[in-house]
Amino acid sequence: MFENLTERLNKVFAGLTRRGKLSAEDVDVAMREVRIALLEADVHYSVVKSFVANVKERAVGVEVSEALNPGQQVIKIVHEELIKTLGPSERLNLTGEKPRVVMFVGLQGSGKTTQTAKVAKFLRGQGERILLVAADPYRPAAVKQLQTLGQRIDVEVFYQEGIAPPELCKRAFVYAQKGGFSVMMIDTAGRSQLDQALMDELGAIQKIVHPVEILLVVDSMIGQEALHVAEGFRDTVKITGLILSKMDGDSRGGAAISIRSVTGVPIKFLGTGEGIDALESYDPSRLSSRILG
Numbered sequence: 354m355f356e357n358l359t360e361r362l363n364k365v366f367a368g369l370t371r372r373g374k375l376s377a378e379d380v381d382v383a384m385r386e387v388r389i390a391l392l393e394a395d396v397h398y399s400v401v402k403s404f405v406a407n408v409k410e411r412a413v414g415v416e417v418s419e420a421l422n423p424g425q426q427v428i429k430i431v432h433e434e435l436i437k438t439l440g441p442s443e444r445l446n447l448t449g450e451k452p453r454v455v456m457f458v459g460l461q462g463s464g465k466t467t468q469t470a471k472v473a474k475f476l477r478g479q480g481e482r483i484l485l486v487a488a489d490p491y492r493p494a495a496v497k498q499l500q501t502l503g504q505r506i507d508v509e510v511f512y513q514e515g516i517a518p519p520e521l522c523k524r525a526f527v528y529a530q531k532g533g534f535s536v537m538m539i540d541t542a543g544r545s546q547l548d549q550a551l552m553d554e555l556g557a558i559q560k561i562v563h564p565v566e567i568l569l570v571v572d573s574m575i576g577q578e579a580l581h582v583a584e585g586f587r588d589t590v591k592i593t594g595l596i597l598s599k600m601d602g603d604s605r606g607g608a609a610i611s612i613r614s615v616t617g618v619p620i621k622f623l624g625t626g627e628g629i630d631a632l633e634s635y636d637p638s639r640l641s642s643r644i645l646g
């Protein structure tokens with residue numbers, strides 16, 4: 354398991370007496386452990402390959418210092434390369450005329466509605482005036498869920514029964530403009546799998562309300578499948594950021610490690626629990642430390 358990578362590397366190097374520089378053979382043994390740990394964490398093969406190559410290139414020939422043993426030396430390099438692979442943090446882009454539209458998309462069950470409410474609370478704490486829009490009329494339970502969350506965080510939820518989502522979002526936009534809201538956040542419909550009708554609908558909403566951010570919520574527990582999901586949504590809408598939910602259940606971080614380098618889309622938030630405050634602004638260094646344990 355990835356959690357034990359630190360221990361694993363320390364074990365690999367335990368028998369190694371100080372000998373100046375790390376040799377290619379020493380590093381090869383360590384890289385075998387890194388490769389297995391990454392594959393076990395369900396990291397995409399191409400990412401594993403380049404990651405291991407980068408770490409190896411940097412580790413061979415490194416002088417074993419007084420302060421760090423060989424295992425710690427390699428872990429330091431793994432940590433730094435992991436930060437690079439995870440990608441830099443980027444803030445939400447909330448520029449332009451008000452109301453700025455932030456659209457949340459994702460598969461059903463990914464945690465989309467929950468993360469929408471979490472981000473609403475987070476932005477309200479930064480002084481934004483938020484309007485939530487319940488744009489999933491196919492599932493009354495989803496509308497009710499957002500309304501309940503809205504009440505709990507004291508944020509208004511816009512919903513009109515029997516209106517198709519693109520028209521609903523158009524009406525919500527006019528309402529937000531008139532009401533002086535600074536950010537309008539749309540909780541779009543989810544499906545259990547990628548579905549053309551849903552994609553057409555998301556494309557139509559995008560065209561009507563021109564979001565400054567389209568955030569894809571991905572369940573981090575699905576590992577590499579996250580890449581497939583991200584590519585599927587990206588075919589239709591311009592995903593500007595990722596929210597990895599349920600990170601509390603996936604300390605191995607497989608989806609997190611692969612998704613930025615494969616899709617090029619920045620991670621913006623991590624969902625770390627069911628509670629409304631279980632949201633972290635993405636920080637690659639903190640995430641890397643958590644993954645390495």
Ligand code: GDP
Nearest residue numbers: 461462463464465466467598599624625626627
């Ligand atoms: P949606 O269908 O995509 O809107 O998903 P929901 O927001 O309804 O979330 C689905 C389930 O995942 C619910 O039981 C949530 O409480 C749970 N959930 C959402 N985010 C997180 C998270 O970050 N961590 C954990 N452990 N559970 C979460």
